[in-house]
Amino acid sequence: MVLAEDLASSQRSISIAEFFEKNKHLLGFDSPTRGIITTIKEAVDNALDACEEAEVLPDIYIEVKRKTGDLFWIMVEDNGPGIMPEQVPFVFGKLLYGSRFHQIRQSRGQQGIGISAAVLYAQLTSGTPAVVTTRTGPATPAVRMEIQIKVATNEPKVLSNKEVPWDRTHGTRVEIEFTSTLSAKKRLIEYLRYTGVVNPHARIRAEIDGEPFTSERVSNEVLVCPKAIKPHPYGIELGMLKRMAEGETRPLLEFLTSEFSRVGKKTAEEICSIASLRPAAQVKRLNADQQRSLLAAMQQVKVPAPPTSQCLSPIGEELMVRGLEAEFRMDFVKARTRPSSVFSGHPFMVEAALGYGGKLPPEGNGQIMRFANRVPLIYQQGACAITQSVAGVNWKAYGIGQQGLPMGPVLILVHVASTNVPFTSESKDAIASIPEIEKEIVLALQDLGRDLKAFISRRDRTKLQEDRARAICAIIPDIALKVSEIVEKPLPDLTVIEGQIMHKVVARKRTTTGRVVLSVHNYTAKDVEVQVYDISTDPALDAVPAPDFVSPLDDTFTRVWRVILPPGQGWEASYTGAGGGSLDLRGISEQMKVVVDLDV
Numbered sequence: 001m002v003l004a005e006d007l008a009s010s011q012r013s014i015s016i017a018e019f020f021e022k023n024k025h026l027l028g029f030d031s032p033t034r035g036i037i038t039t040i041k042e043a044v045d046n047a048l049d050a051c052e053e054a055e056v057l058p059d060i061y062i063e064v065k066r067k068t069g070d071l072f073w074i075m076v077e078d079n080g081p082g083i084m085p086e087q088v089p090f091v092f093g094k095l096l097y098g099s100r101f102h103q104i105r106q107s108r109g110q111q112g113i114g115i116s117a118a119v120l121y122a123q124l125t126s127g128t129p130a131v132v133t134t135r136t137g138p139a140t141p142a143v144r145m146e147i148q149i150k151v152a153t154n155e156p157k158v159l160s161n162k163e164v165p166w167d168r169t170h171g172t173r174v175e176i177e178f179t180s181t182l183s184a185k186k187r188l189i190e191y192l193r194y195t196g197v198v199n200p201h202a203r204i205r206a207e208i209d210g211e212p213f214t215s216e217r218v219s220n221e222v223l224v225c226p227k228a229i230k231p232h233p234y235g236i237e238l239g240m241l242k243r244m245a246e247g248e249t250r251p252l253l254e255f256l257t258s259e260f261s262r263v264g265k266k267t268a269e270e271i272c273s274i275a276s277l278r279p280a281a282q283v284k285r286l287n288a289d290q291q292r293s294l295l296a297a298m299q300q301v302k303v304p305a306p307p308t309s310q311c312l313s314p315i316g317e318e319l320m321v322r323g324l325e326a327e328f329r330m331d332f333v334k335a336r337t338r339p340s341s342v343f344s345g346h347p348f349m350v351e352a353a354l355g356y357g358g359k360l361p362p363e364g365n366g367q368i369m370r371f372a373n374r375v376p377l378i379y380q381q382g383a384c385a386i387t388q389s390v391a392g393v394n395w396k397a398y399g400i401g402q403q404g405l406p407m408g409p410v411l412i413l414v415h416v417a418s419t420n421v422p423f424t425s426e427s428k429d430a431i432a433s434i435p436e437i438e439k440e441i442v443l444a445l446q447d448l449g450r451d452l453k454a455f456i457s458r459r460d461r462t463k464l465q466e467d468r469a470r471a472i473c474a475i476i477p478d479i480a481l482k483v484s485e486i487v488e489k490p491l492p493d494l495t496v497i498e499g500q501i502m503h504k505v506v507a508r509k510r511t512t513t514g515r516v517v518l519s520v521h522n523y524t525a526k527d528v529e530v531q532v533y534d535i536s537t538d539p540a541l542d543a544v545p546a547p548d549f550v551s552p553l554d555d556t557f558t559r560v561w562r563v564i565l566p567p568g569q570g571w572e573a574s575y576t577g578a579g580g581g582s583l584d585l586r587g588i589s590e591q592m593k594v595v596v597d598l599d600v
């Protein structure tokens with residue numbers, strides 16, 4: 001039998017670095033393929049967080065190069081505030097070291113593990129140190145350090161440290177090498193694209209194994225960095241309260257009003273009275289029973305929800321739509337930002353967007369984009385509260401196919417922003433099933449579903465009306481021909497009549513000079529939409545023309561296939577007024593038919 005003394009001889013403490021070296025899957029380093037994505041994700045998250053804190057528009061550059069065989073070099077460079085040289089070894093060479101863990105505000109990084117875990121993974125697989133170049137301002141030189149982690153003690157080891165010339169006045173550049181594969185290149189690019197969608201103020205450029213990538217910023221507004229708030233009485237536990245009470249010299253009433261969010265004098269007095277404690281009691285002298293009754297009273301009394309306007313940073317409906325429009329072609333896209341809410345004392349906010357049609361794949365599962373604090377979640381889709389909430393919505397009621405998850409040409413974006421995103425693990429892949437969060441996601445999606453349903457039924461109604469009008473227009477030439485024969489008069493110009501029936505002006509190319517002249521008759525149009533169809537391939541005008549359809553046309557048309565004319569303004573300078581006039585469409589080829597939709 002093994003004796004306790006034998007066991008004692010092998011018992012010793014384990015450093016956090018040793019633990020994660022053995023359990024790297026917990027941090028998202030479960031395979032070499034994933035290692036690249038996780039490393040880039042951690043470095044890009046840090047870059048975006050740092051730029052947000054310094055209130056500069058992020059300009060991030062990423063490079064991935066194969067060195068030899070399966071050895072890859074990864075570099076991420078930002079224009080953030082830089083890192084103080086004395087902090088660099090700890091940031092990159094010590095796990096659980098960071099600036100955000102103790103702050104209650106929305107940020108991408110939370111744990112202080114991310115980038116040092118990448119350094120640990122690099123030294124484990126390739127044996128090479130991380131190389132960090134950083135500069136905090138024009139008045140200070142840039143420093144370049146080579147850093148490793150002493151695994152047994154979780155302490156940094158600086159292999160070299162020197163000042164170097166750098167053309168950046170401030171920023172940080174991280175270079176890491178490890179063995180990997182680039183089989184997940186598509187996923188990596190998808191991650192960068194998605195990051196661009198939820199960070200519309202960021203410019204992200206990359207060169208992944210020779211393939212360039214750019215996500216341009218669609219907003220030039222610098223993000224206001226979320227402000228930290230105090231803990232909410234509903235969000236603390238006994239251990240935390242005990243720690244806060246240690247060494248506290250203020251009387252209880254002052255401690256409550258100054259250390260907790262939303263606790264004013266009246267609420268603090270109420271807490272003291274429920275807990276049967278004197279407002280003037282010394283906090284550090286409270287015994288264990290008194291601490292327990294204090295906590296119970298704090299959670300019993302009615303306290304307003306924590307303030308959210310400053311500590312959260314939602315993307316906003318307009319920017320979500322613009323971000324999606326920059327990346328995807330869709331017929332419909334809408335977004336919703338729900339009012340903020342609270343779970344276990346932690347403020348959170350749900351945002352969602354719904355896209356439909358256009359160039360989204362018409363078959364198969366719809367696309368679900370999950371985000372937490374503006375970071376795309378790429379792995380463990382099935383285990384995430386977002387996916388479960390999406391599946392919980394009855395999409396069929398909104399005209400979308402569904403087999404568990406929605407099917408067809410649909411794109412769903414959900415963003416959960418919180419001061420404490422409840423991830424299922426340290427790898428931050430999936431959000432845990434918190435009923436308050438799931439409820440908000442479902443409400444946002446149902447709201448968007450109703451808008452989509454209205455859009456689909458409006459589109460179907462318009463199509464039906466147009467089909468009927470077209471059927472009538474198809475027989476008008478025959479009737480007109482017969483009538484002109486009977487009354488022995490010349491055949492009139494039918495385009496005006498056709499136009500009146502279809503609420504459109506329809507014209508074919510009539511001249512040989514390379515121009516089509518359209519007459520717009522007596523409409524009090526607000527807007528005029530011009531669509532160009534190729535009638536050689538689309539005689540019935542059934543299909544919505546794709547931009548490629550009009551590629552033979554001149555530049556204006558190639559890029560803008562639907563032209564909206566504001567009232568009284570011309571397009572190609574020859575449309576003269578909403579009540580009539582003419583359009584001069586240059587470069588229309590023989591097979592083109594031009595239809596002007598009048599919004600009457």
Ligand SMILES: Nc1ncnc2c1ncn2[C@@H]1O[C@H](COP(=O)(O)OP(=O)(O)OP(=O)(O)O)[C@@H](O)[C@H]1O
Nearest residue numbers: 046050091098099100109110111112113114115172
């Ligand atoms: N590019 C950077 N610019 C400025 N500061 C940085 C940069 N990268 C990291 N830091 C600092 O280093 C700290 C540690 O970063 P790390 O990635 O290890 O953890 P984190 O981002 O705080 O949390 P998480 O483990 O959830 O990613 C950050 O909190 C930040 O203060």
